Structures are given as structure tokens and as C-alpha cells.
Amino acid sequence: MSQFEFTHRRKNPLTGKWVLVSPHRNNRPWLGATEQNAPSNLPEYKSTCPLCPGNHRANDTCNPAYDNTFVFTNDFGALTTQATDPSAVLNNDNPLFEIEQATGECRVICFSPKHNKTLPELSVAEIRAVVDTWKQNYIELSAQYACVHIFENKGEVMGCSQPHPHGQVWAHNHLSTEIQLEQDNQRTYQQNHGGNLLGDYVKHESADGERVVYENEHWLVIVPFWAAWPFETLLVCKDDIRQFGQLTDTQSTTLAEAIKVLTTRYDNVFNCSFPYSMGWHSAPSNLTDNSYWRLHAHFYPPLLRSATVKKHMVGYEMLAESQRDLSPETAAKILKNASDIHYSQGNHNE
Template identity: 35%
Template sequence: MHHTSSARVASARLADGREILYFDDPATAPRVPVPDARALPARPEPGQVRYDELSGDWVAVAAHRQTRTHLPPADACPLCPTTPSNASEIPDPDYDVVVFENRFPSLGPVAADLPDALPWGTVAAAAGRCEVVSFTPSHTGAFAELPYERARTVVEAWAQRTAALSALPGVRQVFPFENRGADIGVTLHHPHGQIYAYPYITPRAAQLGAAARRFFDAEDGRSTLLGTLLERESAAGERMVIEGGHFSAFVPFAARWPLEVHLVPHRHAADFAALTGAEKDELADLTLRLLKGFDALYGTPTPYIAAWHQAPLDRVLRPASRFHLQLTSPRRAADKLKFLAGSEAAMGAFINDTTPEETAQRVRAAVAGKAAV
């Protein structure tokens, strides 16, 4: 296994006051960020959050996002390094990995505590923070095509941002993710991800956290749900995709999506910030292998959502919740996508068109570099 030291970090401010951080590969020289020379308008006022009493969920209302950049041409990409003809979001002429506050955020930039609920008819400012993570200065390509050292720098950026965002007032959950492919709905082609710092625990995290806590309590804190599921999958074997020294990947027994792989640490860790250097090393390697495998399944790149589930910042749910990746794709055949229609979208009741065992066999072969079966 490769081993790398921490990436170099340099922080600056964009013309409208947003923070930008440069994460450079360890071998690079120290960076002095180039000032942002643009004349940007003032940041928009925060959007709203509203509490849905019918479901107990929070809903963000971000009407200002209607004007955000949508699939610009390469010569106007906001994530490419700045050139004389394109003053982008990244003032420097080159970079390795960059994280900056989203210009059109769903949440933030205010940091504040939300109450557990709001009375009907009242709204609150959408506290929290939304960041963009650009994986590479190259406009084309994908995370799967990054060299190992660059992927390792991205992992370091995720860990550093998780720690920093978790410390902000009112933040209840930090969620790094990547939407990849037009079929997922990306608005920028440049390889990138995002990090949301929510002022509430999201419905999915609350559901998973409650299940994890019930199991944890039933076991008197001796074992965790995700750790036990990993042990079961490893013993069964038929849905395993990769078995590493610190992480293993499998298609879950009750997978919802046509393509779904969970990458789970062997040790009970809460989030990126809790990982050791050796764990981050392997995580970068296995993430690359999984994404390369997804892209090898068909003749064209596979659309996916890479969702990094981290333990909520909640004293009840956090001790039982284990960090992991849920990598999913709606692609059910070379020329077919699964759409969330009545049963899934309205009822949250998933129907999978493929068996998890068959999916695991195909992904395992693709990750191993063999022809898909």
C-alpha cells in the first residue's frame, strides 16, 4: 500500500468573502494564493428552511439557486484554473485540489442552531454551509482517472473539511458526496464533488442512525449494526466485491439500486476525520478501484452518486453510527436507467430489477479487470 503524508493547505478569500482552500499534493512547493481580482456582487441572503409537520422533515427553500451556472462550455467553466479569458472561481493558474464555499448555496452562509421544529407558517434562515470540491484542474476526466496521490489528497481534504465543518455552530451532519454524470443531474461537467453541512439531521441519516442505535442498545454497546452486517457479508461471500486490510466493499443483501456497493471500514470510525493515515491510504486506493470498476461495466461511463455517510453530530446517534460509502447508480442496463416513480418516489418502497448477487458478480469481475459477466 502506498503511504502519503498530509496534503499542504493554503487558505484565502474570494472577492465576495467566500473561503477558498487549496489542498496540494505533499511534494509540491508551498502556495501563496493569487488574489481574486473579480468584481463580484455581494453574496445573496440565505434561503429558508421550513419544517414539514406532516413528515417531521426539514425542507430547504433556495430560490436564488435558479440562476446558478448550468453546464457551461469548457472555456467558461468556473472550476478550471483562471486564465486571461476565463476568470473562474479559482483565481490561481493551477492547482491540485480546491475546496470553496458555493456561490449559490442551498444552506448558509449563516451559522446558527435550529430548533427541533418550527410552528406552521414560520420560516428560519437556512443555516449551514455548502462547499464545492474540485478534484483536478483538468476539465475532463473523472475521479476514477485521478492518479493515486491526487485521490489521496482528496481524501485528506474530505477529512480536514469534515473536522472544520463539524465544529461550526449549529451543524448536525456533514455530508461529502459526488454526483457524477448528466443522468444524475450534474450542472458542471468538471470532475468535482460537494460537502453539505446541515443544521438538521437528514431523513436518511435519522433512519439509518435510529436503526444503528436500536441494534447498539440491544447488544449493550458490544457491537454495531454495520460492523455486524460486514461480518455477515464477509462470511457469506457471494456479495463481496473487495476485501482489504482496513476496508471491505460489498453489494448489500437488500440493495435498493441496480448498482449499489457499500465500502465499510473494519474499525468503528465515525467519519473521515477519525481515520488513521493508513486507513486513508487504503480508502483512496479502494475508492479508485471501485469507481474504475463501475466505469468498466458498460461501454460508456456509469452515472453514480458517491454518498459518504458520516455519523451525525448527535449524542444519541453518533456512538452507534459507522462511517461508510454508499455508491449507487440508477443504470440497470447499458441503455436503461431506473427512474424513481410511484413506489419509490411516493412511498420510499424500492423494487430492484436485478439481484444483488448477480450485481456483485459483475462488479467484482469489473473491479478485478475481467470482462463483465
């Protein structure tokens, strides 16, 4: 049993936020809502899917017959490249009603032409193609925008409207709230301690091992000490890489391997297509000094006890601070013990 099996709080050094850890609550009876399992018998191609090769999307654009990854401008993007001029509103100097212009680009990245293959069901080579596509789009967009967000929402429970495996890229010049928080805290850590926050953290976690889920030459997957979601993980580069566009061929291949292992173990925890939201955090491209940054990705899965019971971030979590029932150390042990062979291939966790 972990030494942390008592009620306590932990601080997230990247954001400055706290999380309340209450391990004794994980065994309480559950009478709340349950989720539906994602269908496991999806076809390889679906004629009504707007992301499948050769199909028409909402704007009547026809997808090409792609056989690898496919990128297009989001038909319903939250950001547009065209700035409007609401000068009467923007010139308001009342501090209670701050507003600023927001422009940018939103793209969709299809991971595979196959409608029924999520990341853990792709080969390492196929995931490497996704990594290369992420890198290419990051390089293109970071040349114009300071902040580039690469992310994936997997599963209906995380708001994904299409089961076809895909992610998104949003790019803009303002620093998003999470990036601003991480920037401020990483910079402050360097000023106060002389080191790189995530670089130092990687060394501590790799040496300790209790929260490590997977590690290879260039990447570390851990349940962070400050995790808020039950099976939250942090995927961080062990090398001094600050932006996604800096990845070498070797780092890209080992990243694909790490993603394959992590997402496979996720699915094997409850023998289901494990939902999550994940996203990459890179140093903003307009910094003159980004030495305090380290490239990393956050995985936020909502499932708590089974394929149908999720963690609800409500009440205290919304009005006070994050709270979790499963200790990060216990979550790491569960993920570490999950098989690397996907359950759909005959593996079954007991």
C-alpha cells in the same frame, strides 16, 4: 445462480425501509427512454468551464492556477450562514405546518485540475489527495455544524451540470432525514442486540463473500443485501471509525485504493463513464455517545442494463416502496468480475 432468484422483499436495517426484489423482470423488453453516453473526448482544459484552473466563475471570481484539489464556497449554495427572522412564520404552532430555521455552508471540491479526469482515471495518490481534502473540510465544518454531508453527483443523468470532476460538502446543524433514520436504527440495533449494526454486518458479509465486490485491510465494498439501485454499493470502514475526521494515514490510503477499484469496475461494467450519486455518512458531531455509528459511504448508480438504459424510480417506487429487477447477488457478481484496468486503457469487457 443465487439462492435469492425469486420474488421477495428485503429490509434495510439502516433506514427501516423495505425493497421489493423481482429478478424475473430483468429480461423484459425495454421500449422506454434511453440516455446519452457521456462524451469521452473531453479536453484536459476548457476555457468556458467555471471549475478549471484560472477561469472565472459566475460571480466573476477567478479560480487560482491549482494543481491538486481546489475548494471554494458554492456560488449558488442551498444553505447560507446568515439566519433570517421570519418570526411570524416560525412561531406558528400548528402541527400541520411545522417549520424551522436552516442555516449552514455549502462548498465545492474540485478533485483535479484536469477537466477530463474522473475519479477512476486518477491515480491512487491523486485520489488520496481527494480523501485528505474531504477529511480537512469535514474537520473544519464539524467543529461548527452537527451534520456534514460529503457527496458527489457524477454524470448528467444524475443532475451534474459540470463534467469537470468535483463533489460538494453541505454542513448544517439540523440532522438530515437520512442521517436521523440511520441514527435511530443503529442506536436501536445496539440496544436490542448489543453490537454495532454495520460492524456486525461487515463481519457477516466478509465471511459470506457473495455480495463482496472488493475488500482490503480497512475497507469493504459490498452490494448491500437491501440495495435498491441496480448496482448500488456500500463502502464501509472495517475499523471502529465513526466520523470522517478520525481516519488515519493508512486508512486514508486504503480508502483511496478502494475508491479506485470500485469506480474503475463501475466504468468497466458497460465501458462508459458510469454515473452515480455517492455520499458519506458520519456520526453527527454533537453526540455524547456515538458508539453505535460506523463511517460508511453509499453509491447509488442509476444504470440498469446498458450505458443508455437506467432504472427509473417512479410509480410504485415513489408511491409504495423501492423495487429492483437485478438481484443484489447478481449485481455483486457482475461488479466483482469487472476488470480493475480502466476500459480507456485498452481493457474491454465482453
